[in-house]
Amino acid sequence: MARSAVRLGERYELGELLGRGGMADVFRATDTLLDRPVAVKVLRDGTDDATDRARFTAEARTLAQLSHGGLVMVLDAGIAGTDAADRPFLVMELVDGPTLAAELAAGPLEVERVGAIGVQLAEALAYAHDRGVVHRDVKPGNVLIGPDDRVKLADFGIARLIGDTVRHTRTGQAIGTAAYLAPEQVMGRDVDGTADVYSLGLVLLEAVTGVRAYPGTPTEAAMARLSRRPEVPAHLPEAWQHLLRAMTATEPAGRCSAADVADRLRTQPTGPVPAASVREPAVGAGSTAVLTERATAYVPVVPPTTGPRPRPPRADAAGEAVADAVRRGVDRVRALEPHERGVAAAVAVLLLLILVVAVVAGGDDAGGSELPPGTPPALERPLAELHHAVEGG
Numbered sequence: 052m053a054r055s056a057v058r059l060g061e062r063y064e065l066g067e068l069l070g071r072g073g074m075a076d077v078f079r080a081t082d083t084l085l086d087r088p089v090a091v092k093v094l095r096d097g098t099d100d101a102t103d104r105a106r107f108t109a110e111a112r113t114l115a116q117l118s119h120g121g122l123v124m125v126l127d128a129g130i131a132g133t134d135a136a137d138r139p140f141l142v143m144e145l146v147d148g149p150t151l152a153a154e155l156a157a158g159p160l161e162v163e164r165v166g167a168i169g170v171q172l173a174e175a176l177a178y179a180h181d182r183g184v185v186h187r188d189v190k191p192g193n194v195l196i197g198p199d200d201r202v203k204l205a206d207f208g209i210a211r212l213i214g215d216t217v218r219h220t221r222t223g224q225a226i227g228t229a230a231y232l233a234p235e236q237v238m239g240r241d242v243d244g245t246a247d248v249y250s251l252g253l254v255l256l257e258a259v260t261g262v263r264a265y266p267g268t269p270t271e272a273a274m275a276r277l278s279r280r281p282e283v284p285a286h287l288p289e290a291w292q293h294l295l296r297a298m299t300a301t302e303p304a305g306r307c308s309a310a311d312v313a314d315r316l317r318t319q320p321t322g323p324v325p326a327a328s329v330r331e332p333a334v335g336a337g338s339t340a341v342l343t344e345r346a347t348a349y350v351p352v353v354p355p356t357t358g359p360r361p362r363p364p365r366a367d368a369a370g371e372a373v374a375d376a377v378r379r380g381v382d383r384v385r386a387l388e389p390h391e392r393g394v395a396a397a398v399a400v401l402l403l404l405i406l407v408v409a410v411v412a413g414g415d416d417a418g419g420s421e422l423p424p425g426t427p428p429a430l431e432r433p434l435a436e437l438h439h440a441v442e443g444g
Contacts, residue, residue, distance in 0.1 A: 057082075057140070059080075059091060059093070059131040059140050060127075060129045060131050060140070061142075062082060062083055063081070063082060063083070063089065063091050063127075063142060064080055064081045064083055064185065065078045065079075065080045065081045065091060065093075066078060066079040066080055066081065067079050068138070069090065069249055069366075070308065072092075072206065073094060074094060074095060074103045074107065075094050075095055076092070076093055076095055077091070077092045077093075077108065077241050078090070078091050078092075078093065079145065082126075082142070083177070084094070086265075088145045089126060089142050089143065089145050090123075090143045090144065090145045090146070090415070091140055091141070091142050091143075092140060092141040092142075093138055093140045094137075094139045094140070095136055103138060107139050107141070108139065110206075111128035111141050112143060113184055113207050113209055114143075114185070115128075115185065116143070117178070117179060117182065117207075119174075119175055119179075120179070120201075120203075121172065121174055121175030121180045121202065121203055121204060122145040122175050122178070122179070122203060122207075123143050123146065123170035123195065123203050123204065123205040124208075125141060125142070125143055126142045126143060126144060127141075127142035128142065129142075134423035136224070138356060143205075146195040146197050146203050146205075148195060148196045148197045148198065149193055149195075149196055150191060150192050150193070150194060150196065151168070151192075151194035151195075151196060151202075151254070151258065152190070152191035152192040152193040152194075154191075154196060154260065155257060155258060158256065158261050159259055159260055159261030160174075160259065162287075162288065162291065164200065164249060164261055165255055165258040165259050166316045166319070167200060167252070168194070168196075168200065168202050168368065169200070169258075169312070169313075169316045170313050170316045170317055171202045171256050172194065172202060172204060172251055172254075173251065173309045173312040173316065174310075174313045175203075175204045175309070176189070176204070176244065176247050176248070176251065176309040176428075177308065177309035177313060179207075179221075179244075180244035180247070180308070180309055180426050183208070185203065185243060185244055185246060185247055186207055186247050186250075187236070187242060187246060187247070188206060188228055188249050188250075189204070189231060189247050189250035190228045190230070190231045190313065190435055191248065191254055191257065191258075193205050193206045193321060194254070195293070206377060221316060222278070228264055229252070229269035229270070229272040229273045230252070230264075230265050230266070231250040231253050231254065232273055232276070233245070233249035233250060233276075234249075234276050234277055234301055235303060237273045237274065237276065237277060238277075242303075243303065243323075244308065244309060244376075245303040245304075245306045246307065246309070246329050247300060248306050248307065248308065248309055249296050249300075249303075249306060250314065251297055251298065251309070252294075252295050252298030252299040253279075253281060253299065254283060255266070255295065255298070256283065256295050256299070259287060259291065260284060260287075264282065265281070266283035268304050276301075277440055279298075280301060281295075281297060281299050283295045283296055283299075285355075286422075288319075290315075290319035291319070294301075294307075294316070294319065296317050296383050300310060316358050325339040327441075333415075342425065367441065369386055372443050389428045
């Protein structure tokens, strides 16, 4: 006997699984009332977290307020099942075609094509921002590419109305995909549309180079942008370099708006770009993740001072690599104005703890009197210099 199809709301017949998100599954489905294909996003079985349910409901209400050709249209929403095991679901238009993430798996795209895709995404974001909505998870996996390269931005599941006093994110956590978070998201600050512009800048940069700006684990990828800006290759057309740097400025006030991005992409010249090597997807960087720790400050990125640096006569490979990293931190702190060094103190303390813990386990037994026991000799001098620089020496 054939198994009966799963239905939601006595109207939607679920088909194949199209994708899995952090809290929900997306199915191809049929609207049996109107006899049309749709996409149905269903809160996953066994999820009884009130925060997840509140976020899911917020997605339906947010999308219902938006109507734009560059945004996935919401058609219906509801809750199916019993009171003890209800399943909230969201019905959306079905977009047949790959995601931008799938396209980039084969390598970088031509600049002209990225520009055309970027215009559409920037216009859709500008529309949402004008209505007080921030997406907060702009990434290649949320960009759906339909026929004729018409793109739609999907998954406003973590969007939040600007100025909304109701927060669905637990205190001290940042929601988003680590590889594309804006610095203020990493630090748990309030965000506005400029956070989406930053994320879009990283998406466009990856699309034209084939290389993710911040690879690594979610924590590594998130924290990296607090100490350095994304690298914009010099071989890109000059107009692209200026735009990408404007989109990914560390401070929100230094970024352009989504509307400005769309205007500049329509008019800027493009040119051939040498093929870039494709990096394997980083572990955990492509899916939405919750960062349970947030940073409290970051060191402004400043050019390092020049001049030779003496190398210690004794150091193993790991200790020497970390020592170099600390020396760079010393250069950056020393370049700051005296009144700015207090801001750097928190990062310096965090750096001291992380670096020492990372290498002490397999390091030397020697250590200075003011450093933790077991600090490798290769780190004693640079760590002391960093402490001295922060204190104003």
